[in-house]
Amino acid sequence: MAVAELNPAFTKTHLHSSQLSFLSRSVPTHQHCAFPTLHRNQQHARISCSVTQQNQVQAPAVQTQEPNSKSDCYGVFCLTYDLKAEEETKSWKKLINIAVSGAAGMISNHLLFKLASGEVFGPDQPIALKLLGSERSIQALEGVAMELEDSLFPLLREVSIGIDPYEVFQDAEWALLIGAKPRGPGMERADLLDINGQIFAEQGKALNAVASRNVKVIVVGNPCNTNALICMKNAPNIPAKNFHALTRLDENRAKCQLALKAGVFYDKVSNVTIWGNHSTTQVPDFLNAKIDGLPVIDVIKDRKWLEQEFTEMVQKRGGVLIQKWGRSSAASTAVSIVDAIRSLVTPTPKGDWFSSGVYTDGNPYGIAEGIVFSMPCRSKGDGDYELVKDVIFDDYLRNRIAKTEAELLAEKRCVAHLTGEGIAVCDLPGDTMLPGEM
Numbered sequence: 049m050a051v052a053e054l055n056p057a058f059t060k061t062h063l064h065s066s067q068l069s070f071l072s073r074s075v076p077t078h079q080h081c082a083f084p085t086l087h088r089n090q091q092h093a094r095i096s097c098s099v100t101q102q103n104q105v106q107a108p109a110v111q112t113q114e115p116n117s118k119s120d121c122y123g124v125f126c127l128t129y130d131l132k133a134e135e136e137t138k139s140w141k142k143l144i145n146i147a148v149s150g151a152a153g154m155i156s157n158h159l160l161f162k163l164a165s166g167e168v169f170g171p172d173q174p175i176a177l178k179l180l181g182s183e184r185s186i187q188a189l190e191g192v193a194m195e196l197e198d199s200l201f202p203l204l205r206e207v208s209i210g211i212d213p214y215e216v217f218q219d220a221e222w223a224l225l226i227g228a229k230p231r232g233p234g235m236e237r238a239d240l241l242d243i244n245g246q247i248f249a250e251q252g253k254a255l256n257a258v259a260s261r262n263v264k265v266i267v268v269g270n271p272c273n274t275n276a277l278i279c280m281k282n283a284p285n286i287p288a289k290n291f292h293a294l295t296r297l298d299e300n301r302a303k304c305q306l307a308l309k310a311g312v313f314y315d316k317v318s319n320v321t322i323w324g325n326h327s328t329t330q331v332p333d334f335l336n337a338k339i340d341g342l343p344v345i346d347v348i349k350d351r352k353w354l355e356q357e358f359t360e361m362v363q364k365r366g367g368v369l370i371q372k373w374g375r376s377s378a379a380s381t382a383v384s385i386v387d388a389i390r391s392l393v394t395p396t397p398k399g400d401w402f403s404s405g406v407y408t409d410g411n412p413y414g415i416a417e418g419i420v421f422s423m424p425c426r427s428k429g430d431g432d433y434e435l436v437k438d439v440i441f442d443d444y445l446r447n448r449i450a451k452t453e454a455e456l457l458a459e460k461r462c463v464a465h466l467t468g469e470g471i472a473v474c475d476l477p478g479d480t481m482l483p484g485e486m
């Protein structure tokens with residue numbers, strides 16, 4: 049059945065006069081499907097049409113509780129769908145809740161529409177989007193919700209917006225944590241770690257309190273490895289394995305450069321690992337990578353190029369892009385988040401793997417435990433992953449890995465106050481930079 053056929057036909061509204069007065073009193077400007085949660089425990093309206101049972105889409109249940117409750121609805125999602133559609137939507141899966149922070153930012157502006165279109169979780173997977181913004185971005189967040197509303201995505205069953213992670217993360221099964229503060233002029237890296245670390249400490253606590261017990265968390269906001277560590281340490285009731293730092297964009301960049309050098313299309317490049325930190329110390333691994341099934345070092349025989357130009361090109365690609373275009377790589381980052389999710393929800397092609405920043409405890413490579421480090425992973429497509437064992441190392445690779453490992457250990461010491469591991473000591477190496485910095 050074509051997805052387009054499932055687009056609901058609207059028949060009638062269910063708004064009660066009591067709800068209307070509440071809405072006009074408390075949230076007069078929100079004339080769309082979202083529920084602004086302006087402050088914790090404050091009144092807010094909520095979309096309530098939803099898929100509520102496995103394989104069964106139900107008509108929206110418009111609720112008529114008192115203004116203090118969370119379940120008032122308004123906007124397009126308060127309309128009743130054509131009940132005939134119920135029969136046609138029985139092949140749909142159970143609705144999943146996806147929380148996205150920094151939802152009014154540039155990356156989200158690409159990502160949200162990909163999520164809602166079905167290209168990430170599939171054409172039979174209805175979704176609810178829970179969008180978290182900052183106080184400054186709440187108006188913009190409403191604009192995002194309006195655009196989602198106007199896009200008429202059949203699979204998008206709920207949209208909610210707010211600035212309180214304890215409300216927005218409720219029952220989240222995926223948390224895509226993009227929102228973070230950029231490094232301001234003259235700001236030390238240690239300050240950035242602290243400012244953004246506090247955001248991720250709070251969001252970790254919120255996930256721990258209200259999200260699904262098996263929520264999968266992908267941290268994008270920088271410095272993403274250490275932010276993921278902070279988030280994880282503040283969410284002790286969620287498996288540590290569920291936390292990822294996004295290094296997929298770096299992997300994609302590495303694949304593109306190897307393909308270019310070898311004169312092949314990039315789908316011929318496989319087994320590319322990014323080791324370590326999403327920073328300029330990251331290690332794009334050409335030793336284990338393959339082109340058309342052959343080791344890269346047998347195809348590209350210029351070892352000097354691999355060790356120097358290629359490695360630096362990948363590490364600094366983000367900064368070069370900003371110089372050219374005056375803005376950062378939001379679109380390709382959104383694509384790489386899609387790739388990262390799809391790598392967890394679809395089985396990894398035989399013999400291949402993907403990179404993700406994950407917790408090092410129990411890793412088979414001898415990398416220090418207790419940090420979030422990008423390593424090669426395989427998934428059965430169940431949302432989980434295992435680390436790849438059949439990788440080789442040489443002195444060059446070991447030395448590079450040691451450098452990025454030292455950087456992450458220094459970052460960890462610098463945020464000890466946010467991970468519950470004592471007093472912070474910041475002795476960051478001088479060259480610590482994000483890929484978007486020159």
Ligand SMILES: NC(=O)c1ccc[n+]([C@@H]2O[C@H](COP(=O)([O-])OP(=O)(O)OC[C@H]3O[C@@H](n4cnc5c(N)ncnc54)[C@H](O)[C@@H]3O)[C@@H](O)[C@H]2O)c1
Pocket residue numbers: 149150151152153154155156180181182184185226227228229230247267268269270271272293294295296297298326376377378381484
């Ligand atoms: N890991 C990667 O590969 C990768 C790649 C590119 C960018 N990034 C990082 O992703 C982050 C977002 O990038 P962007 O281009 O979308 O930035 P952006 O400035 O366009 O958007 C960030 C949004 O987050 C919001 N925000 C700030 N604090 C928040 C909080 N506490 N809770 C919720 N929202 C909050 C801001 O209001 C803003 O709307 C940055 O930290 C950037 O460095 C990571």
